[in-house]
Amino acid sequence: MKHAAWLAGSVAALLVLNFALLRLFNPYIVQVVMLCGINVILAVSLNLINGYTGQFSIGHAGFMAIGGYGSAMITIHAGSGWAAALAAAGIPTGLAQAGPLLVALVGGGVLAAIAGYLVGLPSLRLRGDYLAIVTLGFGEIIRVLILNIDAVGGARGLPGIPGWANFFWVGGGMLAVVLVARHLATSTHGRALFAIRDDEVAAEALGVDTTRYKVLAFVIGAFFAGVAGGLFAHYLSYLNPNSFTFLKSIEVIAMVVLGGMGSVSGSVLAAIVLTLLPEVLRPVKEYRMVMYSLMLIILMITRPQGLLGSRELSLAMFRRRRVAAA
Amino acid sequence: MAEGGALLSLDAVTMQFGGLKAVCDLSLDIAPGELFGLIGPNGAGKTTVFNVITGVYAPTQGRILFEGRPIQGLKPHAVARRGITRTFQNIRLFGSRCCRDNVCIAGHQHAGAGLAAAIFRTPHFERDEARQQREARELLEVMGLSQWSDTNAADLPYGQQRRLEIARALAGRPRLLLLDEPAAGLNPLETEELMHLIEEVLRRFKLTILLIEHDMRVVMGICRRIAVLDYGLKIAEGTPAEIRTNPKVIEAYLGEEVEADLGAGA
DSSP, rough: OOHHHHHHHHHHHHHHHHHHHHHHHHHHHHHHHHHHHHHHHHHHHHHHIIIOOOOOOHHHHHHHHHHHHHHHHHHHIIIIHHHHHHHTTOOOHHHHHHHHHHHHHHHHHHHHHHHHHHHHHHTTTTOOHHHHHHHHHHHHHHHHHHHHHHTTTTGGGOOOOOOOOOOOHHHHHHHHHHHHHHHHTSHHHHHHHHHHHHOOOHHHTTTTOOOHHHHHHHHHHHHHHHHHHHHHHHHOOOOGGGOOOOHHHHHHHHHHHHHHEEEEEEEOHHHHHHHHHHHHHHGGGGGHHHHHHHHHHHHHHHHHHHHSOOOOOHHHHHHHHHHHHH | TTTOOSSSEEEEEEEEEEEEEEEEEEEEEOOOOEEEEOOSSSSSSSSHHHHHHSSSSSSEEEEEEETTEEOOOOHHHHHHHHHHEOOOOSSSOOOOOOOOHHHHGGGGGGGOOHHHHHTTTTTHHHHHHHHHHHHHHHHHHHHTTTTTTTTTTGGHHHHHHHHHHHHHHTOOSSEEEESSSSSTTOOOHHHHHHHHHHHHHHHTTEEEEEEOOOOOHHHHHSSSEEEETTTTTTEEEEOOOHHHOOOHIIIIOOOHHHHHHHHOOO
């Protein structure tokens, strides 16, 4: 019952926020907010792998690409027809799109999670730098594969994806990933992940199946990266392999490190800051990326443990901040 | 369980690293409820014995039976689930977590609620979590660590870290507890306290302890039976009194100290 009330409340709040956003702000600001939200999902999901479990993965853009292209293909080949049929049957457009979009997002997430499982398994023998190289290779393989598959548009990109995703969906994705991350952190399963990060040998000696939990972190992290990719696809209506380069993975890592390894609210904050920063710096024109890099360097020198270290903001503070950012 | 119901028996266990035999043809039987000491000079292979028992290494040869079932070749977490937990010579706590979490992590294997239950916070999960937290508090209380409950393990004083290692190993509800040099780095007073603590643990938790220790006072003081390793070979086994008078032991291990003591006295 508590869960149902919570769910209904979140849906209502997201609907209101979405409505307000579209009414009160111009499309540019709406787009920045959407990208903030998608980056929040990416950063928190990577935090499960890099921050919680201490596995250094730099292939997050690969999972995002799989989710993005996977969900786009689901919608193009099945979802849009389904939505049209529902709309023809007299169901309101928003509702008619909701079902197919949800299926596409979850489907994309599941595809990415399967990839996460496959990457996770062989990489378990590897640690630190070696794992980083494997995940880097994985991300690049995915990008090059997409570049060469004509059915998904190859280098031309994939146009014609219905632009169904709005802030209701992005906000829902953010809520879901934050909820999963926080609930995980305060459960026996999350403690097992932290144990692996702190001392793998001791964790194993105390009965933690480290193999299983490392794969689990990869699977959950990849799932939400896939969902973020799906939202990205259904918001921009167009996908291009160049959106999923190595640089995208690095950007997400920067968010996790800047926010603080293992801090969910830190990842949220850092994702928002690092998405807004290039936009705020637009007036300085060609010096924009120089300033961006410089600010990153200064931030990391002054707070090497990240904005929040391993702490969390209180829930009340966190809510205030997110509304303020929106 | 051929050997009259031994809890743990090592049967001709050999552990070879390349050309080096760290443990050679070692047979040991440890009875339930026993406090068994394993001693030997530096590099005698004591910690390797622990690593072989707990599954860090699979023995090159030989069998290890725990409660009559073979455990050699099992992964460490599987061995822990069978009921053997350990502490580490060089402290290996989960430094970024508080003491309570450290203890809870070891209770992990006894957690009933699955991943989905944890994410959706089902009543089953809430009950399970409350039980784990309660058990962790009780264990910290018994070990005299209550006041440090919310302190990060890395911030504890050294002596308390040693204690927390033992508390954490106990949280796994072992039937056999392996202590790897628990007195290393402790001052004489702390060592004294530790000896009482180990005896208390043995009594209260009704388990069996296998102890590696460098400090002869500790081993001779609390162990009923002792085995001595030298260069991977078991050279003696018996009561503290027998070990103290065994010429082989004196030559291999105590001898050095006796000579050193004599030298210092002269």
